[in-house]
Amino acid sequence: MSNIRIRAQSRDGVTTVRCLITHEMETGLRKDEATGGRVPADFIQEVHATWNDQKVLNTYWSGGISTDPYISFKFNGGAAGDTIHFTWVDNQGVTETTTATIS
Amino acid sequence: MTETQLDTKRRLLLQGSLGVGLAALLPTSVFANWPQDAFKAEDKDGALQALLGNNAVEMSDAVDLKVPDIAENGAQVPVTVETELAGVESITILATTNQNPLIATFNIPEVALPFIATRIKMAETGDVMAVVKTANGLFANTKTVQVTVGGCGT
Known part of the structure; x- marks a missing residue:
């Protein structure tokens, strides 16, 4: 099951992409009430997306991005039926990739 | 193999091992380019x-x-x-x-x-x-x- 939901829409030559990722986004600063220690950091560090082998998103994150991150971005070009590749990598080395079709 | 070719190979090998060494030093960061x-x-x-x-x-x-x-x-x-x-x-x-x-x-x-x-x-x-x-x-x-x-x- 993919933990990334993407909607990409093209209008007047501009594609708007909206993504919702399922991820804890633990900062590493939060206290664990049970143990008194810190909850280990576990957050997405890098997200990128490509369209026709061109970069359309290239971003670095901290744990300051909300749990279950939402990100929206826009680019020039893109037509209905085109594919967008979307990938994230977290600080634990976990990664996930998905593709979406522009509508 | 000429002296220059050998030199290039040696350099590549060195760069390669340096990269691995650096990655081992940064266990919390998967990508060296994360600032x-x-x-x-x-x-x-x-x-x-x-x-x-x-x-x-x-x-x-x-x-x-x-x-x-x-x-x-x-x-x-x-x-x-x-x-x-x-x-x-x-x-x-x-x-x-x-x-x-x-x-x-x-x-x-x-x-x-x-x-x-x-x-x-x-x-x-x-x-x-x-x-x-x-x-x-x-x-x-x-x-x-x-x-x-x-x-x-x-």
Whole structure:
């Protein structure tokens, strides 16, 4: 099951992409009430997306991005039926990739 | 094999092993290009200096920053940054009162528009700052968000 939901829409030559990722986004600063220690950091560090082998998103994150991150971005070009590749990598080395079709 | 070819191979091998060595030193960061120093900085100037090599920002209304005036839940504060400035290289979002103010930085590829919308965590009431980098320097705008319930310790 993919933990990334993407909607990409093209209008007047501009594609708007909206993504919702399922991820804890633990900062590493939060206290664990049970143990008194810190909850280990576990957050997405890098997200990128490509369209026709061109970069359309290239971003670095901290744990300051909300749990279950939402990100929206826009680019020039893109037509209905085109594919967008979307990938994230977290600080634990976990990664996930998905593709979406522009509508 | 000539002396030069051998030399090149030797250099490649050296570079290769150096790369592995560095990666082993950074177990918390998968990508060496994740700007760790900037994200670990404890004030916004330090973060900008580490990230962009400069913290001389010019306040500008050309940077359109949208945040709510009041956020009941500091764990989910919507932020939208947009600008009409030309040649935008990156958009950076900071929450100045967070322990580590740098939230995220978005490089804007050539075909992308200078537009970003996301949600951030805010520990307490404070300023959200958006910094837009262009060839002409750093342009910024800030807005204060009243946080009712902090979003970092929960």
